[in-house]
Amino acid sequence: MFPLLNYLTLGGAVVSVLGLLGSESGKLSQPASKAGMAQVDTTKRPEENRFTKTVLSNDLNEPMELAVAPDGRVFFVERGGKFYMYDPAQKKTRLLYDFPVKAVEKYLNGLLGMTIDPNFSQNHYLYFFYTIQDKDQTRQRIARFVMNNDNTLDIASEKSIIEFPIDLEVSAHTGGSMAWDTHGNLFISTGDNTVPFESNGFAPIDERAGRLTFDAQRSAGNPNDLRGKILRIHVEADGSYTIPEGNLFPKGTPGTRPEIYVMGCRNPYRISVDPATSIVYWGEIGPDSGTDGPQGPRGYDEFNQAKKAGNYGWPYFVGDSKAYHQYDFASKNVGSLFDPAAPVNNSPNNTGAKQLPPTTKAMVWYPYNKSDEFPELGLGGRCAMGGPVYHYNAALQSKTKIPAYYDKALFMYDWMRNWVFAVRLDDQQNFQSMERFMPATGDFRRPVDMEIGPEGSFYMLEYGSVYGIDNDDARLVRIDFNPGNRTPVAKVAAIDTIGLAPLTVAFKNKSYDYDKTDKLRYQWRFEGNKVASTEANPTYTFRKNGIYNALLTVTDQSGKSSTDTLTIKVGNRMPQVTIATTDNSTFFFPDQTPLRYSVAVSDQEDKVIDRKKVNVALTYIPKLAGNDQPMGHQQISASYNLGKSLIAGSDCKACHQVAAKSVGPSFTEVAKKYQGDKTATAKLANKIIIGGGGVWGEHAMSAHPQLSREETTEMVKYIFSLANQPTDNRLPQQGSLVLKDHVGNEAQSRYILTASYTDKGSVGAPMPKLALTKNDVLVLRPAKVLGAEADSVYKMSKQGRRLGNAKHASYFVLKGIDLKDIDQLTYHYSSKDETATINVHTDSPTGPVISTLNYAPTGEWRNYSDASTPIQNPGGKHDLYFVFDKPGSPDKPLISLEWLQFKRKEMAASAVNKTSGK
Known part of the structure; x- marks a missing residue:
């Protein structure tokens, strides 16, 4: 750092x-x-x-x-x-x-x-x-x-x-x-x-x-x-x-x-x-x-x-x-x-x-x-x-x-x-x-x-x-x-943990014991120290507003026990936040296409929604160079600021804090020192990689060749953002955003649109006031998807950026795909000497077929070609199963797939015009 x-x-x-x-x-x-x-x-x-x-x-x-x-x-x-x-x-x-x-x-x-x-x-x-x-x-x-x-x-x-x-x-x-x-x-x-x-x-x-x-x-x-x-x-x-x-x-x-x-x-x-x-x-x-x-x-x-x-x-x-x-x-x-x-x-x-x-x-x-x-x-x-x-x-x-x-x-x-x-x-x-x-x-x-x-x-x-x-x-x-009997692990879950009194909660016991032959006993406490149930999966009604810690104690036959708690909040209901768009809700495209969006917020207790408590923000996350793992929705939505996330995942805090001085200067000090220097971002991003010293006394910065320029750039951007307290940069609840940050750096990057609302709190519940926050996230990925970004594969393997070793009945899956405005698929592939068929099914390997490609061999595995085929939009979001079909050759390797691209009608027409010289 x-x-x-x-x-x-x-x-x-x-x-x-x-x-x-x-x-x-x-x-x-x-x-x-x-x-x-x-x-x-x-x-x-x-x-x-x-x-x-x-x-x-x-x-x-x-x-x-x-x-x-x-x-x-x-x-x-x-x-x-x-x-x-x-x-x-x-x-x-x-x-x-x-x-x-x-x-x-x-x-x-x-x-x-x-x-x-x-x-x-x-x-x-x-x-x-x-x-x-x-x-x-x-x-x-x-x-x-x-x-x-x-x-x-x-x-x-x-x-x-x-x-x-x-x-x-x-x-x-x-x-x-x-x-x-x-x-x-x-x-x-x-x-x-x-x-x-x-x-x-x-x-x-x-x-x-x-x-x-x-x-x-x-x-x-x-x-x-x-x-x-x-x-x-x-x-x-x-x-x-x-x-x-x-x-x-x-x-x-x-x-x-x-x-x-x-x-x-x-x-x-x-x-x-x-x-x-x-x-x-x-x-x-x-x-x-x-x-x-x-x-x-x-x-x-x-x-x-x-x-x-x-x-x-x-x-x-x-x-x-x-x-x-x-x-x-x-x-x-x-x-x-x-x-x-x-x-x-x-x-x-x-x-x-x-x-x-x-x-x-x-x-x-x-x-x-x-x-x-x-x-x-x-x-x-x-x-x-x-x-x-x-x-x-x-x-x-x-x-x-x-x-x-x-x-x-x-x-x-x-x-x-x-x-x-x-x-x-x-x-x-x-x-x-x-x-x-x-x-x-x-x-x-x-x-x-x-x-x-x-x-x-x-x-x-x-x-x-x-x-x-x-x-x-x-x-x-x-x-x-511990070579002998192990303590059981108490674990409790429930679906309805927030609501108004009387609130009935069905508790789910997910406890386990490493010594599988042990018989377990259960004790549940919902309000105070009194045991209210000894069932494995009880149901209990909370009749007064308040915040409760439901406690489960699990004991094995030798007397060893452990506990787990689950917080139940009675006196308020969760607000509802939904991001909607009239555009494609899965992909962004190579051009600078606007994203039209609207955020709907409702709350059963708040008669009037306080717009100041509605936060809408857009974050762009470029590809992490050297990261062979696809960036899924859960990975990205967990953190909205890439630079901050990279620092949190590193050892930077060993020597630096945000505002307080440690063995090294604080990030705030660094940000203020370089405020106004337009060359500082590139200069310091490079310096993190190659190392150097002479700025903050005799101590020097170690080299970090394992980091990419994209990673260190995002780190420096985050640090520089600390020079001043951030201003209110919230987006309106409805609008249109020009997506342009990805131009020239599209692969594996993401746009994340987030919306959240914190309600006014509980109605008649005792202190502390029970305010609840709900959020929604819309993640847009590139329309060109690397083979290795498949969410799951069956009878085939990921090979770096590519998918390979596919045989008859092999398939890969892309989950939660919206095909609005998309009517064509292009595959970038190689196949030494095999023809085969790729059928795209919705929601299962045997679901309805919405696209079919019969592809030809490319002569050598190192020779890659593009092949395009139409695809139908079934409406809504679906899991897409790309199934390889070659019944006469059950054991032969069929394809090496580097990427596939989802294309809109105007993109396909543009490609035709360029080819024909129009």
Whole structure:
């Protein structure tokens, strides 16, 4: 979104913004390590409805990292400094301490992480990663504290374990996660602490004088610096630390730090260690370029695995060790590629050894666009987070533990794309496959940390929808598995839910139980707490005006129950709104044909219709480029403003709000800045796609090559509309509209005429006043219909824009078609060597025939021809069934249909005149 920050800084974790969410359902990927490797048997995947997500603590403010104690207490921190404990016995969250950390909004540091000691039950040690400042020096500190038996933090017990300076003016890339291996070694992730915003989304290796913070070679690429690393140390009882064997640089190696286990990290924001193997996993938040360029490859996020100490390449390499070019930021000269087998750090800002270890490629890597190697990850914004490895314990007495199906699976997640994947590894711990976890019911809201509790349940911190503010949906949640009896699902419906007293309502029970053998009991409450009926489908009469919540409780034979409610409004009747036209009510045509319309409004209680409460509006929606799905009536009528709808379906709100400032400027600010600039719409629509910066400070906008120019144009139009409060642009209830917006861009576009009326409210009903709104929608589609826009098909298939694989008795359907003023159909088709007949039936495959075409072969499937035939108007709207008839060739493919066009008499006559030269 414009003017999107190209990075979202989560306590220093910089992530790219925007991108329409496009993750696919979790299909297994092909093996990446060994051909022919056995795949996970997905037929044994547990039913998703057996997983339950429970909110433990809500309305948090920038939650960062959590740790679960052996007794079930959950500790977690917020970036601003608050340290909390969720008490499972009391089911309450308590604030234990507010750290005086350096968490100024501009710098985005603060209380970034926490963990508990592996021997917490005996020593009560807690560890915190936070930012401090004294004597004008800012440092990152990892400190140990003692937790008292009364659930208070012993502040006096603080021992600083390790500290390292940071450049505070860099508002990005601070890492902050901690984890332990089986040997009691502590792993600490640190970001490269480098400004990423002036490198065009490529490697920040600016060696010019005065540009220290723009050179990641001084940190991530420097063996003598602790930033851009994963450190491994062993904390001793007195608070000092020792260096375990097997780190990347043996102690005493010139120009190196022995604490380094992994180097070459950009921002390893969340790490985890497999408790069985001590292998380290992390999500690496990558650079921003949406396309490859002269400086090197486009940006990739990564999920990494370190079986042993190693160099993972940044800032010289990204993804599967794709190399950047050496680049002179002063002259803009592009040099040779860096060598992944023998990288060299010759930066004048490097204080360590120049010869670096060879690089290790990522385990999984993915760009903004769909990944060729890992397509199941979808497309859009990126923010990789490394999660835990789950080990199923059959002996664990727990009713909620995650099932054996996920044994030894690594759980990884993405903050921007709101998904969690279970990654499968082979016996050598190499990547094997992945599948999405809880794709339908997870409702993950920017997962920022995920851990496994002692009972085998998952705990997750969700950051919430909007970056940098106190989100209502920032929360601590627990995910449990139910292997036994499931709670029934109560669901109630009724037709007549609005009317005057006495109002008799026939209730329809649509409840169900996943355990189909359970017998269900029903309790209905209509007015108050008294049970009024135990029938499955009762009828009840409401005798007084008012608003009632009819409540249904469904209970299974084990006693588990759930409830559902339905609002009944007594004291008013719904107004009636109808849009009528004397023109065709299904299609618009290539020319600028006027639409004559009238809106009728009536209300049984309102003697006089208030015309000010009648809203009539026309909206034009162009084709969404790249959208292979036809745009049906339900999809379109759900939103009347395309730009607003596109923004709502994207991640724009992560950094921008309509009027309030977030991490980026508000949309209103952007609109006012460009007010009066006639070139701004095209310029900014292009900028959303290609990225760029320099307008709103140091932050840049990430590239979004997955968006079409039509989509970004509509986004910008919507934003610009916010510069001023909209004026009253309602249309009259009757008139004529010239339809001209589609000229030159007709395919798959729509005009939507909407009308609504809000009545004066209830008659004699108690407060609140029962005002009701009714609306009607008229959707006009192009008269040229792509084959793939068929509402349904039978014994044929959609193939991109076309329909194909039709055989004898195959058909496709177009629903709700008005043929007023239409007398001809034209088909654009190919057929290699078959003649056949297309009969158009109304309302069923055997209904009356209103059109017949006997078409000839075109010689080759790639050769398309047009064939026209008359069509009769039966009056009104009908479902049209296009049935293919070739009784003598029941199995031969008959046709490839790209489009068909409904033509008016004058259109057909015009075509004849052009052909004859008149």
